Amino acid sequence: MKPTDLRGILRYVPMFRDHVFIIAVDGSIVSHENFTNIVTDIAVLRSLSIKVILVHGIGYQLVSLAGEHNVPLSDVQGEGITDAATMSLAREASALVSQTVLEHLSQAGLRCAITNAVRATNLGVIKGKNHLFTGKVEKVDVAILKSMLAQDILPLVTPIVCDREGQSLRVNSDHLAMELAAAMGASKLIYLTPFSGLQINGQVRVNLPEDELKKILADKSIILDPRIRSKAVQAAKALDENVPRAHILDGRVFGGLLTEIFDKVGLGTMIHANDYDQIRQAKKKDAQALYNLAKHGAKTDALVLRTRQQIEQSISEFFVYEIDDSIIGCAALKPYPDGKTMEVCAVYVQPFYHGRGVGKKLVEYAKLKAKESGAKKLVALTTQTQGFFQSACGFVSGSLHDLSAARRKELKVSGRNSQVLQFPLRKLKDAVR
Numbered sequence: 184m185k186p187t188d189l190r191g192i193l194r195y196v197p198m199f200r201d202h203v204f205i206i207a208v209d210g211s212i213v214s215h216e217n218f219t220n221i222v223t224d225i226a227v228l229r230s231l232s233i234k235v236i237l238v239h240g241i242g243y244q245l246v247s248l249a250g251e252h253n254v255p256l257s258d259v260q261g262e263g264i265t266d267a268a269t270m271s272l273a274r275e276a277s278a279l280v281s282q283t284v285l286e287h288l289s290q291a292g293l294r295c296a297i298t299n300a301v302r303a304t305n306l307g308v309i310k311g312k313n314h315l316f317t318g319k320v321e322k323v324d325v326a327i328l329k330s331m332l333a334q335d336i337l338p339l340v341t342p343i344v345c346d347r348e349g350q351s352l353r354v355n356s357d358h359l360a361m362e363l364a365a366a367m368g369a370s371k372l373i374y375l376t377p378f379s380g381l382q383i384n385g386q387v388r389v390n391l392p393e394d395e396l397k398k399i400l401a402d403k404s405i406i407l408d409p410r411i412r413s414k415a416v417q418a419a420k421a422l423d424e425n426v427p428r429a430h431i432l433d434g435r436v437f438g439g440l441l442t443e444i445f446d447k448v449g450l451g452t453m454i455h456a457n458d459y460d461q462i463r464q465a466k467k468k469d470a471q472a473l474y475n476l477a478k479h480g481a482k483t484d485a486l487v488l489r490t491r492q493q494i495e496q497s498i499s500e501f502f503v504y505e506i507d508d509s510i511i512g513c514a515a516l517k518p519y520p521d522g523k524t525m526e527v528c529a530v531y532v533q534p535f536y537h538g539r540g541v542g543k544k545l546v547e548y549a550k551l552k553a554k555e556s557g558a559k560k561l562v563a564l565t566t567q568t569q570g571f572f573q574s575a576c577g578f579v580s581g582s583l584h585d586l587s588a589a590r591r592k593e594l595k596v597s598g599r600n601s602q603v604l605q606f607p608l609r610k611l612k613d614a615v616r
């Protein structure tokens with residue numbers, strides 16, 4: 184590892200400090216030789232103050248035990264009907280896998296504990312079929328998990344979960360991990376699988392927005408292995424529950440977990456929330472609201488005063504940030520005649536919403552849109568927010584030559600003495616994993 188790699192990783196350290204990651208490991212991965220390395224990677228995460236909860240599956244061991252005992256399984260993945268014989272083997276498989284995980288965690292010097300922090304309930308009768316010992320998550324005891332994490336204890340959650348009466352039920356581990364991620368407000372839900380990620384037409388999708396994943400899941404012409412589909416379905420549910428990132432990756436690859444988290448390209452599939460959901464193109468009817476925002480910005484001389492008519496005429500250049508149907512911020516993208524440069528201007532966020540990342544999102548969105556329309560450079564003129572553009576948004580100093588001739592003239596006439604900043608769009612990074 185080069186010192187420069189470390190610098191790359193360090194930028195994520197404050198970003199993830201004290202965040203909760205739910206890591207779900209398939210039974211086959213626990214049995215794989217790379218599991219020792221995964222546990223070392225988990226130890227690295229812990230040393231960076233990332234709080235990890237581990238969930239394991241048992242499908243692989245269950246099939247193997249069924250073979251040894253010559254018992255036909257009613258279901259392997261914990262989603263169908265679990266009969267008494269399958270349940271008995273599932274308990275055995277779970278004990279085996281849990282013990283193996285404990286052994287590895289102990290070897291890595293990690294404090295851990297198997298917990299009954301999750302309560303299950305019977306899946307019951309679905310389409311006339313009694314699912315017997317198959318369960319689903321009813322409740323997560325967040326307090327006990329938090330107190331374990333606060334004491335540096337890694338909770339290990341097994342897919343054999345007790346119901347209110349203390350009866351054991353078999354719960355699908357993908358579902359279990361999703362419920363834990365939602366309840367714990369996790370930053371990441373990570374599935375370690377024997378697959379290289381979510382493959383569509385033979386290609387692993389590296390970054391997948393939530394919307395696209397949902398379209399893929401609804402498209403009957405796309406055939407997915409049922410085990411991958413199960414993780415993808417649960418990942419989509421996790422994002423619906425405000426978990427910002429879900430990852431599906433190959434647990435057999437050395438260093439895969441750290442690569443996925445700390446490398447901007449990653450290793451498997453990262454499913455992410457639609458970051459720019461609250462931003463939309465401005466419409467004519469928004470002109471008054473935009474005029475009001477511009478007026479406030481002009482009061483402190485941060486923005487140039489624009490008339491309502493000027494805003495209406497250039498409405499197609501504006502985009503707005505909405506919360507609960509009310510516009511709380513805006514920005515505009517102006518194309519230059521050279522076809523290679525765009526200017527982001529009129530960036531304004533209502534003071535009440537300052538410091539919540541809205542301004543940065545507007546500028547990041549402008550970068551994305553400018554790049555999409557083929558621009559190579561994004562410029563900004565500022566009188567008071569040089570720090571915001573440079574430190575938070577990565578702009579560097581530019582010069583009057585970066586402006587179009589018309590903008591240079593306007594600037595001279597206005598006497599505003601604004602600073603010119605620029606962002607080379609080739610530097611636009613992939614979504615942060």
Ligand SMILES: CC(C)(COP(=O)(O)OP(=O)(O)OC[C@H]1O[C@@H](n2cnc3c(N)ncnc32)[C@H](O)[C@@H]1OP(=O)(O)O)[C@@H](O)C(=O)NCCC(=O)NCCS
Nearest residue numbers: 485529530531532537538539540541542543568570571575
């Ligand atoms: C500048 C402005 C758009 C920032 O909006 P915001 O939603 O408060 O900004 P964010 O919450 O996205 O801030 C992102 C980061 O920039 C920093 N930041 C915000 N304003 C800053 C400023 N004026 N100078 C330096 N840094 C600033 C924040 O502290 C934050 O840092 P962090 O990521 O380390 O926490 C907002 O203050 C505003 O509307 N100002 C008046 C209009 C204006 O000056 N527009 C720019 C002219 S084009």
